Amino acid sequence: MKRKGFRFYFKIYCKILAQDLKSKMSYRADFIISTIGMIFTNISGFVSFWILFRNFPQIKGWDYYEMLFLYGFSLISITPVQCFFDNNWSLRQYVYSGDFIKYCFRPINLFFYYQSEVFDVKGLGQLAFGIGTLVYAWIKIGLGFTPLMLLKITVFLLTASLIMIALQNAAAATCFWIQNSFYVLDLAYRFRDYAKYPITIFSPVFRFVFTFVMPIAFIAYYPSLVVLRPDTVPVLSWLSPLIGIAFFYVSYRIWMFGAMKYSGTGS
Amino acid sequence: MRTKKYLTLTRAGILEALQFRLSFLVMVIGNLLYLIVVYYLWKAIYASAGTEVVNGMTFTDTLIYLVLATALFNFMEMYTVWEIGRNIQSGKIVLDLLKPMDYRKYLFWSYSGSFVTQFFLTFLPTFIAVSVVTHGAVPLRMNLLYFVISVVMAVSINYSIDFIVGTICLYTESIWGINIMKQVIVLLLSGATIPLAFFPETLKTVMYYLPFQSIYNAPLSILLNGNPQPRTVLVTLGTQFAWCIAMFVLSKLFWKVSLRQITVNGG
């Protein structure tokens, strides 16, 4: 048997993804309505943001466009979890009905195989929204543009997205231990709404909590400082890629541990 | 013994809800987290505004409003659309339709158990906590009675809207898309996420003509107003009552028509 390296998994992912898209096309009405739903969500998020902050020139030293920058950043960094890890939402049902067992018999990585099965196209609409907002805020703030900045923002966006992915993996994995884990997943999902505010609005205690206990601040706040406030970047911002990777790895181990523990009991 | 038949459903719902002790814990944590974010966010907003009163509401008013809106949301959100949608997809709806009860009623009473548990486990503690923490900022006079009446009607309107949206699932396969659209619209336009007072004038006018504000804005504004003009109370409750009837009739009719279509076409 050949070794299964990155290329093997990449090839398999593309194939499964292509098939998934094909089968999505066979439910066209659902696809269109879901996309509209996603656009609605983004518009409503934007409207809420606008209603809240249009009256105030600045909030705790953050002006309207800087807030908008954070908002756009958070939208982009929660896109990968939406696109690539959406099957986490169905995990609960697979586990509950016992159908999860079918994923255990294939000669490839269980986590990979499970997540590869669904690619959520609607996330792309959110990505477009996020990029639009970010670019608009970028221009309005007058940040300027260099290739280095592009590289920075790309790297930090990618690693920031790992935090949200990690939170969701861990939340989804709770279904291996508890019933009705929907609430846990829903809680993690709500984190994305909190990610878009500058952490300075909180009291020191909660600044600590949102940095080290529930690392929501790493989804948008810390990584975006690297571009937004280049003169005063805290150490935590530079650390955020490492933290993203570490969290992702830990969440992966939790997920796999739960899967192996569970698969025996349900028949 | 018609009531007994329904009360059995209530009891079963309570039993089911109690099975999930962890989900309660998670829900409490989730709400706490949300409230913390809301608290600091509005504190920052009020601090930046430089005045005590913004759009006719003090910081305390806004906070009480939002806290109780969350509590109301937890109490009223029963994921009806999901339930109907899933029952349609799995075909279980056929069995439910065979039961010797009207489906609309059957579903409502199945949820009533959750209503009862949620009321005692989330809404009441929140309400008491808010009253104690704010040292009686919530007036406790006749408005309590109006509030209760108002909430009952809000529950009914909310359920009717959910049922209408759920009925749409008979036509399309998209549960997620339809549900998210409904949720986003209801939460934003009912004033559940941002108090209506903060909306721009034109938007506000539009919203007063829609049924959604009767779900959150109406009961909460009645509750927070310690000395209401009899006219205000009458108008608010009257509007709610009108929507209550209108949505009830609409949801019943829509269901009847849709069902006929389904039975004719053989599902």
Place this chain on the structure above:
Amino acid sequence: MSAIIEIKNITKEFKVLNRREGLKGSLKDLFSRDYKIVRAVDNISMTIEQGEIVGYLGPNGAGKSTTIKMMTGVLEPTSGEILVDGNIPYQNRTKNAQKIGVVFGQRSQLWWALPLVESFKLLRDIYQIPGKDYEEMLALYRSLVDIEPLLHKPVRQMSLGQRTLSDILAAFLHNPKIVFLDEPTIGLDVSMKAKIRTLIHALNQEKHTTVILTTHDMGDVDALCRRIVIIDKGKMLYDNDIEHLKRFFGSYRTLKIRVAGDLSEQADKIQKEVPECSVSADEEWISVLVDEDKAGVMEVLGKLQKTHRIRDMQLEEISTEEVIKKIYEEGVK
């Protein structure tokens, strides 16, 4: 012949939550939980040779699927050893998965919305099946069953029989050394059952694949297995030739009759009239287990006809459940 599966004294224990009853019980469960240890598989040993078809029988909850999960590497035994083709399945789950194929009851492992051929292509890539082998396998399938109409049909539009057939084909696609079939004929009509049995038999012959078959249907066992293993309550009851078991139980038939009056009362009466048989009753039928070495079925029927008005009757082969009951009562020589 060489051993493909070796199992030595495996045991599997689970921790199970004791739920209390009623409203009060649920409230108590909210605060304190009470667990008990259940031994699902208790000290089982067996060796299976390459190319065998083994019938793995037992009532529901006997520990069949737990054993299979341990052989497929999904579960780790609490104690004991398993070797599947020289590997410890739990430690090398993916390596083991390459060598086995699984059909688990009515849970299709195929991609629901895709036509069968697309599922096959994905499996080809996942299992890294060389192009030549894949084509050969498809050619073999074509010679055995009429798969053309199935290939381009989405799995969700298939009938249960077609789906089961497709699942079995998918499980054999990468030419595994062992295939586990859990209740492959459940819920199917007689002709589909026959079709599936023929297919399994042909694939076993052609590819020399070891097949472990779990079933409640003695017809499956009769048609396919030479050896059967019976477990109940986690313990091994029987592991031997089917001929051996048949010699022992072959003379038994179940005579089912329906008579007027209360069935359980009548059953007691009948028991007294034919003391050499064991009589039981359910809501519909009175079952009389007849040992033909002692008295023929016709003889018993004749006797009963004199005293009862028999409205309806059926004659059945002994069922797995009755075999197990008998083994408990008398043991196997």
